Amino acid sequence: MGNVTLKSVAEAAGVSISTVSNAYNKPDQLSAVVRQRVLETAKALGYAGPNPAARSLRSQRARAIGLVFTERLSYAFSDPYSVGMLAGLAEVAEQFQTGLLLIPLMPFDSDRPEEVEASAEAMRAAVIDGVLAYCLDIDHPAREIAVERGLRMVATDDKDPRMDGLVLIDERAAAREVGEYIRRLGHRRVGIIVDSKVDSAGVVEVDDVQHRSMSFSWDRYDGFREGLGPDVSLHTVAPPGHNSVEAGRAAGAYLLDRQDRPTAIIAVSDVLALGVLDAMRQRGLTPGRDLSLVGFDDVPAAADLGLTTVRQPIAERGRIAGRMLLDPEYTERRIVLPTELVVRSSTGPATTSHTR
Amino acid sequence: MGNVTLKSVAEAAGVSISTVSNAYNKPDQLSAVVRQRVLETAKALGYAGPNPAARSLRSQRARAIGLVFTERLSYAFSDPYSVGMLAGLAEVAEQFQTGLLLIPLMPFDSDRPEEVEASAEAMRAAVIDGVLAYCLDIDHPAREIAVERGLRMVATDDKDPRMDGLVLIDERAAAREVGEYIRRLGHRRVGIIVDSKVDSAGVVEVDDVQHRSMSFSWDRYDGFREGLGPDVSLHTVAPPGHNSVEAGRAAGAYLLDRQDRPTAIIAVSDVLALGVLDAMRQRGLTPGRDLSLVGFDDVPAAADLGLTTVRQPIAERGRIAGRMLLDPEYTERRIVLPTELVVRSSTGPATTSHTR
DNA sequence: CACTCCTTCTGTATCGTTTTACTCGAACGA
DNA sequence: TCGTTCGAGTAAAACGATACAGAAGGAGTG
Secondary structure: OOOOOOHHHHHHHHHHHHHHHHHHHHHHHHHHHHHHHHHHHHOOOOOOOOOOHHHEEEHHHOOEEEEEOOOOOHHHHOHHHHHHHHOOOOOHHHOOEEEEEEOOOOOOOOOOHHHHHHHHHHOHHHHHHEEEEOOOOOOOHHHHHHHHHOOEEEEEOOOOOOOOOOEEEEEHHHHHEEEEEEHHHHEEEEEEOOOOOOOOOEEEOOHHHHHHHHHHOOHHHHHHHHHHHOOEEEEEEOOOOOOOOHHHHHHHHHHOOOOOOOEEEEOHHHHHHHHHHHHHHOOOOOOOOOEEEEOOEEEEEHHHHHOOEEEEHHHHHHHHHHHHHHHOOOOOOEEEEEEEEEEEOOOOOHHHHOOO | OOOOOOOHHHHHHHOOOHHHHHHHHHHHHOHHHHHHHHHHHHHHHHOOOOOOHHHHHHHOOOOOEEEEEOHHHHHHHHHHHHHHHHHHHHHHHHOOOOOOEEEEOOOOOOOOOOHHHHHHHHHOOOOEEEEEEEEEEOHHHHHHHHHHHHEEEEEEEOOOOOOOOEEEEEEHHHHHHHHHHHOOOOOEEEEEEEOOOOOOOOOOOOHHHHHHHHHHHHHHHHHHHHHHHOEEEEEEOOOOOOOHHHHHHHHHHHHHHOOOOOOEEEEOOOHHHHHHHHHHHHHHEEOOEEEEEEEEEEHHHHOOOEEEEEEHHHHHHHHHHHHHHHOOOOOEEEEEEEEEEEEEOOOOOOOOOHHH
């Protein structure tokens, strides 16, 4: 059944193989009447169009790009930031008639290196023209494989010089603005919640050195500190597990239940901040009055819940990444997108009641 | 650079092409020492492993399955139900070293048929062995194309006989249980929120006929009615837009603000119910006391927020679908998974205060 | 010693396209 | 009338692998 090929159609229609091929790919290369006949014969034979694998082989184009991430799929897609960026990417992919191949990999920091290697093989087997390394550990073997394969590679979350394209924001400057804002509000005891990717039993306190080695949001963290200035007492924690509301809730609970509760909390992502918001609600604390809270990203839920945050063009990040991968006319190789501090009701001035 | 092939490696290593191929695919067909030598030569030449497209062409296997859905990507992935099922599928796909290709299509009910056709072409171009039609309109041309291509096709949301596999739940029985439960609690004025997929300006009231033609959750709706019995006054509404918290909020607001507010609301999905929960919170209504609310699916957030709902094995649905597509030893072609009514705090007895 | 059986490796056909260069007649301009 | 150009179609060579049958050589067996 499935073995109807260009050849069978050609024979049935009484034309050459090339002509049938052209009927599909280059309609202007043959007369309308012949094309019509070819297409009808094809339909009659149940020909489903040129075999994609053969086409890829011959034309050296896969018409698909890979989407690699070292997260469980369920985590990756519960994150509204990821989903937003993906949506932007998908938009461009559709324009270019290009598929999106999910390539979930094991995270590098696993204690089973051979399994990581094995998972990286997915990068070898994928029929793709390029990859968006949307959340890929810097040392992951899959990177090396992509390079070996000569795949075009674009990243939105790191600065690996091997990348053929980078879509960034000025993390540091954006974070600095947050720090300055919180400082200006008078807060002098501030909690920071970072995304550690460490699988510990509970919330861990991190000092600079630890943090530098384990977190990928280092720039952001640095920016916060810079903006807050030297005389603010800082308390940085990392929740167990991944970037999620749940993790944010845990970290929030931890900070809120300390005896020297901070007067402001900054989270490296909105998703984490959403969790803190939850923890506050459980404790009857009003955001902006009892405690100031800032997130990062401006995901849709942030607006709904009045979360002060840094807006970044999430979908646009995906769109540009897609263009870098697919549009030959798009030659820019490093884009830094603008951000904007969006002040909502979750932040407010530090009051005297704070200094109990 | 990229044109290192099996042949070049074979020449460099002084063996035949077949041997190099075997070194990658059938390690037991050649001696360890030769294999070692071949692999080293390959690495030295920068050979990235067998070209996936060529391999697919020759072996007639793509090592990838398609994931088709007629939703915007961002909608599809904001839905925790989808994400859960996808996670299950991804698990199996990983076991079988198989990629997951996203194939977003335009919904069929669009008023631009030629664009729908064009989007369906993605189904032709995809290098895949099979598809999971996870949310695909029954009349969509992409179905026809999949059949033409002879692709193995599995569905989790419809009963199309053309499918090679179906993973279902007994929608009707599960919904009936919900209806009976609500009835038993004494509720006699009930609102139902269905997912209409219709793009109207606001919430629309639907009668049976309309609903039957536009919604895909017909079985579920029928079950609710059946369980509720004939003497319950029903009020069915469909929010604009897709299955989302936002839509649920709108529908909830609509029902809550009627003068004859129902004493119980049933939503065809948890996501919609979550929106209703929000609408209730805004109005200071306590779930389970002021109004009873039931969802469907038992997504993670349902447990957090105490939502009474129908539990179905979401990830398992994906896993089984994956096995149907990939595991030749799995011969079952139609699976009906069990469901369970999970009673939480969002439901309670109808009180006299309800009959104002 | 002749026979079969393994193990290990090789040669060749084939998968289904796209691409490149080429043929062939008709139309065209001078 | 004679090139020349043009449109429409064709032939054959890739593209880079895998499958399958078979060959060479040594080991086991009666």
